[in-house]
Amino acid sequence: MPAEPPIEVPSRLSEAYALLAAGPIVPIAGGTDIMVRITGELGPLPERMLDLSRLDALEGVALELGTLVLGARTTYTEIRRSALCREHLPALVGAAATVGAVQIQNRGTLGGNIATASPAGDTLPVLLATDAEIVVGSHRGERIVPAVAFFPAYRRTALAPDELILRVRIPLLTGREVRFRKVGTRRAQAISKVVMAVSWRSHGKTAGWSDVRVALGSVAATPIRAAGAEAVLEGARPTPETADAAAEALAAELRPIDDVRSTAEYRRVVSARILHRIVRDAGSW
């Protein structure tokens, strides 16, 4: 290992903002992404690092007026153990449980997953499917970026270099269902081949679904929403015909690639098949 870069450990947000404004400085939360990148093998070391571990403002899970609020430094283990998450957003708990394995879950954070912006980030489809908002801050103040607008390009975010992710706000809607499914090579320590979150609101047996979101990871350069499949499902009931049409639409709109983890064909077909299964389960047929 090369010598480690100097690390700042602010305990107040304002100090952190000042350090970021003076730039270049790289935040570190759980370190599970950044430590892999700074072995020196994959590029130069950051000049300075900003340890977020003393910033209390980035901590905690709370329910605020029908919105689930998670601090950026919330770990996967905290999500898995959080009574609020389990009650209001089990799909996020499910996603957290598939990340790496226990050691990674103990250290890895939601904010880190978002800032890394990997197309395979396992929580990201859940955030897209639930219309999450990412609250970011800097010395200029706070602003809110919808999750769907947060990932403009491959491994890029809407963050300015001097901004921190502070928290994630997930509106909780009545009658909303959220489903999550990850497909990886093995049962732990696996980067997704396909990861999907689907949400909808149902209004009784005979009415169609509304507010349908189909979000996927590992099938494009960024986490994406699948507009075609959403259009098929919006207003529809979970019948066999709907499931087939949604699966067809999804397979038609996805443009995944072959890479070291899987093939484009598999990703396309499996995305369609899991969407089909989710609709089928919802329709109980």
Place this chain on the structure above:
Amino acid sequence: MTTRTLPYPPIAPERSAADALVVDPGSLTPGRTRGYPLRREGPSKLTGAAKYTDDLIFPGAWYGATIRSTEPRARLLAVELDPDADWSKVVVVTAADIPGENLVSAIKEDQPVLVPIGGEIRHHAEPVALLAAPDRETIRRLRSRIRLVTEPLPPVFDPELSDHVFARYEIGSGDLEAGFAAADVVVAGEYRVGHQEQLYIESNAMIAVPAEDGGMAVYGSLQCPYYVHKAMRKTLGLASDQARVVQAETGGGFGGKEEYPSIIALHAALLARRCGRPVRMIYERHEDIAATTKRHPAVIRHRTGVKRDGTLIAQDIEIVMDGGAYCTLTPVVLSRGALHSGGPYRCPNVRIRARATRTNTPPNGAMRGFGAPQVEFAAETQLNRIAERLGISPAEIRRRNAYELGDVTPTGQTLRDSVAAQEVLRLAIEAADFERIRAATGRVAVERRGSGEVPAGRLRSGAARTASGIGLALGWHGAGFTGSGEVHIGSVASVELTDDGRVRVLIGSTEMGQGTTTIFPMMVSGELGLPSEVVEMAPVDTAVVPDSGPTVASRTAMVVGGLCIAAARRLRAEVEARNGGRPFVEVYRDDAARHGRTRVDQRFEPYPGIEFDDATYRGDAYPAFGWAACVATVDVDLDTGEVAVRDVVAVDDVGRVIHPILCEGQVEGGTLQAVGYATIEEIKLEDGRYLNDRLATYLIPTALDAPRLTTILVEAPFSGAPHGAKGVGELPMDVGAPAVVAAIQDAVGVWITELPATPERILAALDVATRPGEVRSATAAGTAGTAGAAGTAGAAGTA
């Protein structure tokens, strides 16, 4: 022959509670569990005190690095050092600096230690130059300032298209044409397997330390100290006593530290010689996966003639192995592959044609099983497909054909001794309740298909989310070296009574986690009537121990163990004779005080009645065989094709179990490695370069992916060895993959003929199978036909 089956878990003498439990810190050895000694090196590994190579400190040591080619094939024109960089505080070594022969000692000696100027680069990770510096930062800075000037040459990646043949064998018996003519059904099939990485937990590492007399010592992670020793003599031009090889604690090998450590040792030594100080050559995982040897990929084609009742009557087998860029151990891997390729079955008319060729990919080498897992996957899958064709149960077709005492193999070897194929088969079928579970999975499959609902299609599966299946495989593994290998090597093992009254075992066989240092004291102490704790193991240092041959081929317990037992018997006889026949245990201390040191060197003597002709490939290919059966149960996710291997019953005949816990450990580990081979372990290549050469991308099963494993050990002793042991290391690796693939077929109805059986391949096969109007066959490979219109696609394409 008598076979004995060890109950599961093995019953062992219990020690009284007072002996156990309370231990002083630091005095963890000797301990016992289930009545057997704890692993000798266990406590130091558990407490972190064990010294692996990278833990060894040599003051003033420099760090070494290897500059590798980045092209699969090219002519090396020059090695250029950037004139703007400061080279005064480092050393750079090229082929021109090699004092002896620029060849890595091996079977064919075609691999240079470093590619010389004007020489040919044959794979993308080939060593071209070496760099050493006082710190890693300097290495990092300077390594990118060394430029290789090359002229590209056209590479070859397909082993079937390569015209450079490393080895070729043809084995035959009976009359093949007459056999096929007499067959009721002929089935052809093509099977493919890819690379497998050994993935020992400790990456390769060597430290070279120059001696004052011009000699060189290396300390490292290795399986075969005398291979390294020989390589050093040759390349460094050293006399035998000037080269010294010391094994550090070694974190796994699986064949991956059989030959490659020689190259690393030479590189470290060349740098150490140049800078006059110790040089540490510690591979990071990425370099280790990218550059070191893997299991050979292979294409195997079968054409099999059978009677309607399932009796095998003709086998025509063609094997093509991909040797990679250099020969390494390829001829012996191929030889073992050819000899095992028919499976453990009687067949009167056989032709086996095997060849291994050169491609511009990193050299392939030894890995647990050594050619057998590849061919046994093919043989077992072929037999399972034949059983399906004939409507016979996989258990029944094996019972009908499995070798029994007195049967003759394709090399003309009569199996005179220690044949437990039927025994392991029966035990596995019983323990796994194979027939009943298979009937149940079959019923479920019929219901699923006949449920009348909308059929599954490409973008959807049916109502069922998962399907379960059960699969069976039977295998054999030739014990010890192939043919006359053991006779050529003439291994030596020694047991000595030291002048201060200690008993020491001196062997060049290495501990790499499999239990060598635990079982040898057991074997020797048993002969001497001593508790195993008092028997010491000499350090594996070529200055101390004799050449007991390499720690490979599951030969350590069988061959070297046999030598040690013979040596111990001679020691005991000698000491008792000069002490009026009183038992060794009573007199050995006094004897040592009176007579000083007594050392017995035992050299390998050919096993009586075992003969093999290397030229004609006739005779006793192995002194004995180990036998294994495996039943795997899987769940296949019908939406995604993901496979969960739930249960495995592994039954292995190892001749004699020396330490049941360690023996079970070998079966469990080998089985899990086979499950990985069957399901997820895969190297992907692009232009001859491994794409997934990191732990993040070369995936092996985790604890969560491990099935529940039931191990049953069978003892059908080999009469040629004093203790009857036949070895256990590789045997379980041979049968896991075909059992898993058979279970997948039982679950979803398609044969996956290429390993690993990834979800991608399973879904693709299901897609083909459900597409209307197409022949139902797993992949393009699985052609089948009846006699006359025999499926020739699989058997053609050879020469």
